[in-house]
Amino acid sequence: MLKKYGRFILFLTLFIFSCQRAPDIKEPFSLTGASSADAKRLLPLFASDSASADISGRVFNGLTKYDKNLNIVGDLAEKWIISKNGKEIIFYLRKGVKWHDGIEFTAEDVVFTYKAITDPRNPTPYSSTYGPVKEVKAIDKYTVKILYEKPFAPSLESWGMGILPKHLLEGKELFNSPLNRAPVGTGPYKMKEWVTGQRIILERNQNYFEGLPFFEKFISRIIPDASTMFLELRFGGIDYMGLNPAQYKYYGTKDFFKTYFNVYRYPSFGYTYIGYNLENVLFSDKKVRQAIAHSINKKEVIEGVLLGYGSPCTGPFPPSSWAFNPDVTDFEYSPEKAKNILYELGWRTGNDGILVKDGKRFSFILLVNQGNEGRLKTAQIIKEQLKNVGIDLNIRVLEWQSFLELVTKRQFQAVLLGWSLSHDPDLYDIFHSSKTKPGEFNFVSYSNPYVDRLIEQARGILNRDERKKLYFKIHKLITEDQPYTFLYVPDTIIAVNKRIKGIEPAPAGIWHNYIFWYVPKNTMDWYN
Numbered sequence: 001m002l003k004k005y006g007r008f009i010l011f012l013t014l015f016i017f018s019c020q021r022a023p024d025i026k027e028p029f030s031l032t033g034a035s036s037a038d039a040k041r042l043l044p045l046f047a048s049d050s051a052s053a054d055i056s057g058r059v060f061n062g063l064t065k066y067d068k069n070l071n072i073v074g075d076l077a078e079k080w081i082i083s084k085n086g087k088e089i090i091f092y093l094r095k096g097v098k099w100h101d102g103i104e105f106t107a108e109d110v111v112f113t114y115k116a117i118t119d120p121r122n123p124t125p126y127s128s129t130y131g132p133v134k135e136v137k138a139i140d141k142y143t144v145k146i147l148y149e150k151p152f153a154p155s156l157e158s159w160g161m162g163i164l165p166k167h168l169l170e171g172k173e174l175f176n177s178p179l180n181r182a183p184v185g186t187g188p189y190k191m192k193e194w195v196t197g198q199r200i201i202l203e204r205n206q207n208y209f210e211g212l213p214f215f216e217k218f219i220s221r222i223i224p225d226a227s228t229m230f231l232e233l234r235f236g237g238i239d240y241m242g243l244n245p246a247q248y249k250y251y252g253t254k255d256f257f258k259t260y261f262n263v264y265r266y267p268s269f270g271y272t273y274i275g276y277n278l279e280n281v282l283f284s285d286k287k288v289r290q291a292i293a294h295s296i297n298k299k300e301v302i303e304g305v306l307l308g309y310g311s312p313c314t315g316p317f318p319p320s321s322w323a324f325n326p327d328v329t330d331f332e333y334s335p336e337k338a339k340n341i342l343y344e345l346g347w348r349t350g351n352d353g354i355l356v357k358d359g360k361r362f363s364f365i366l367l368v369n370q371g372n373e374g375r376l377k378t379a380q381i382i383k384e385q386l387k388n389v390g391i392d393l394n395i396r397v398l399e400w401q402s403f404l405e406l407v408t409k410r411q412f413q414a415v416l417l418g419w420s421l422s423h424d425p426d427l428y429d430i431f432h433s434s435k436t437k438p439g440e441f442n443f444v445s446y447s448n449p450y451v452d453r454l455i456e457q458a459r460g461i462l463n464r465d466e467r468k469k470l471y472f473k474i475h476k477l478i479t480e481d482q483p484y485t486f487l488y489v490p491d492t493i494i495a496v497n498k499r500i501k502g503i504e505p506a507p508a509g510i511w512h513n514y515i516f517w518y519v520p521k522n523t524m525d526w527y528n
Contacts, residue, residue, distance in 0.1 A: 036371035044162030060162030086151030
C-alpha cells in the first residue's frame with residue numbers, strides 16, 4: 001500500500017513540476033543560494049565548518065589560490081620566488097588592494113595573520129600548517145619573506161588562508177571579535193546583513209582587484225530541509241543548489257528540468273565517514289572498529305542513499321587524489337567475520353540479540369546533523385546492518401551548531417560526517433596525534449606514532465613521487481587502524497538556473513570563476 005501511494009505521489013509531483021512555468025526569480029541582480037546550516041564564525045582562522053567557510057571564502061583572500069586546473073596561482077600575491085633549498089619564499093604582493101573599509105592591504109597584514117594563527121590563545125585548527133615556519137617578515141610594504149625550518153611541501157597552498165586586517169584586529173580578542181559576524185576582508189563580496197537562522201547577504205566590492213563581480217548581491221538563505229530547498233529552486237527563491245541523489249534521479253535527469261536548469265555532476269574531492277571517539281572504551285581496540293567495517297555493506301549504502309551516484313571509500317584519500325593508493329583493499333562485507341572477531345574479543349549474544357561483554361551491551365549513539373537527509377538515510381541503513389551482527393546503534397539528530405559543540409567538546413561516541421579535502425594530501429591536521437585540542441580536526445583522538453612520523457616526513461619532501469610513496473603507506477596504515485569507517489565518495493551534483501551564464505566546468509569544479517558569472521542583457525530585459 002505504501003509503495004502504491006509512494007508511486008502516486010511521485011507521479012503527481014512530476015506532473016505538477018513539468019506543468020509549471022519557468023522559475024520567477026525574485027532577485028534578478030543577485031546570485032542566491034541556500035545552506036542547510038547557518039554560519040558560525042567568519043574570520044578565516046575560525047571558519048572550519050562548511051557553512052562558515054563558504055561565506056568567509058567570498059569575503060577574504062589568501063596570498064595564493066587554486067585555478068580551474070588545480071594549479072596554484074597568485075591571489076593577493078602577484079608572484080613569488082622559492083629558494084633552491086625550499087626554505088625561503090618571497091611573496092610580492094599586489095599594490096593598491098583595499099580592505100572593504102578603504103584601508104590599503106600591506107605586508108603587515110600578512111605578518112599579523114601569521115601571528116594570529118600561531119597564537120595559542122586562538123583555538124584554530126589551522127595552526128599546524130604554519131608550525132614549520134621559522135619567521136614571517138615584512139621586507140617592505142609589498143614584500144613578505146617566509147623562512148622555514150626545513151622544506152615544507154604544502155607551503156604555497158597554506159598561504160591560501162584568508163588574510164586578516166591588522167588595523168581592525170591588532171590587540172583584540174579574536175575568537176569573540178564582532179568581525180566574526182561583520183567581517184572586513186579584501187574579497188569580491190562584503191557583509192551587508194546577517195539574520196541568524198534566516199539569511200546572509202553580501203554585497204559586491206566595487207573596488208575588487210580582479211574586477212567588478214557581475215551580481216550586486218550574493219545571498220545565502222538558511223533552509224535546513226532539502227525538500228523545501230528544492231521547491232525554492234524550482235520556483236525561483238534560489239538560483240542554485242546541490243541536488244541529493246533522489247532529486248537528481250527523479251528530476252535532474254529529466255528534459256523538463258533541463259529546460260530551466262543546467263546540472264553539473266562530478267566526483268567530490270572528499271568522503272563521508274563514521275568517526276569514533278577513540279577515548280571511549282567501546283572503540284579503543286582497532287579490532288572492534290575492523291569488525292564494524294566488516295558489518296557494513298557499502299554497496300548497499302551507496303545504492304540506497306546515493307542511488308549509485310558515488311563510489312566506496314577505502315581510506316583517507318579519494319580516488320581522484322594523487323596520494324590515493326589503489327592497492328589498498330577495502331574491508332570485505334562479511335557479518336560472519338565481524339561476529340568471529342567480536343567473539344574472540346569476548347562478546348556474546350544476549351537474550352535480546354544484542355552482544356554483551358562484562359554485563360554491558362554493545363550499544364552506542366551515532367550523532368547526525370539535522371538537514372542532511374543523505375546522512376540520516378546512511379545511518380538508518382547502517383543501523384539495520386549492525387543489528388544483524390548484534391550491535392545496537394541509536395541515531396541522534398542534532399541542529400548543526402549543537403552538533404558542532406558536542407564534537408568540539410568530545411562529548412560523543414560516534415559521529416557521521418564528511419570531509420571536503422584540500423588538494424594537497426597533507427593529513428597533519430586531521431590524523432596527527434598532536435591535533436586533538438578543542439576546535440582541532442583530530443576530534444576522534446587518533447594516535448599512531450608511525451603514522452605521525454610518516455605524515456611529518458611527507459611534509460618535508462618536495463618531490464611528488466617521493467611523497468606519494470609515503471602517502472601510500474599512510475593510506476594502508478590508517479585503513480587498517482580504522483579510526484573512521486570510511487564509507488563513500490559522493491558525486492557532487494549542482495543545479496543552476498539557466499539564466500546564469502559564464503559557468504566553466506573544470507577539474508576544480510564550477511566555482512572557480514563565479515564572480516564573472518552573468519545574466520545576458522536580453523534575459524535581464526525580461527524582468528523590466
